[in-house]
Amino acid sequence: MDQKEVCPLCGGIAVLVEAPNTLRMGDRTVTFTDLFYRCDRCDEGYFNGGMMDDSLRRATAVIRAEDGLLAPDEIVALRKKYGLTQAELERLIGAGAKTVVRWERGTVAQNKTADTLLRVLLDHPGVVAGLKKQNGLVKPGRRPASAAGTRKPKSAAAAAK
Structure with missing residues (x-):
């Protein structure tokens, strides 16, 4: 995980780090392991690209696990x-x-x-x-999902034909 880039805030070197992050989501606070860039000069942590959505997914996964919700x-x-x-x-x-x-x-x-x-x-x-x-x-023309696999067995007379 040795990914680096130039910090957009100060021009220092920012390194991709894995560290605890805490987000407020609705009425609760969630702490989880997250990935983000941290600058070695200004010590600012930030996301780029699609990293924020990934962060939300990680935080939401914690909520789902804690509450026993469907994935x-x-x-x-x-x-x-x-x-x-x-x-x-x-x-x-x-x-x-x-x-x-x-x-x-x-x-x-x-x-x-x-x-x-x-x-x-x-x-x-x-x-x-x-x-x-x-x-x-x-x-139209389709059986509802609840009807799938619920056909009545054919009578012996109908099956013999």
């Missing part, structure tokens, strides 16, 4: 299980625009209420089917 990949899997786009899942659960995008990118953690709802959807396909119908998300 971003689990939310993606839930959405794909039911063939939903991010916008459709938002509509299904009444979330704001780009909420699911932020959850799936890991830059924002869902609250416990949203997490509980997502877990209900994971475990109860019938709820998803009902919400799809209620929100106009049933696509």
Whole structure:
């Protein structure tokens, strides 16, 4: 991890360091191991490029772990299980625009209420089917996800034909 660059503040040499960082996220303070540049001359720490999003992901991962929330990949899997786009899942659960995008990118953690709802959807396909119908998300000519794998067995007479 010997990456260096010129400090944009003073022109000194800034080195990529791994060190504790503390962020205020909503109503809580999160301390986590972070990566950022620290200048050897002015001692300023800073992020460049996409480092801030990476930092938010690390902080959010701590919150998710502490609160036992679904991880971003689990939310993606839930959405794909039911063939939903991010916008459709938002509509299904009444979330704001780009909420699911932020959850799936890991830059924002869902609250416990949203997490509980997502877990209900994971475990109860019938709820998803009902919400799809209620929100106009049933696509014509397709069986709802809750109907998948629930065909009734053929009668002996029909099977013999």
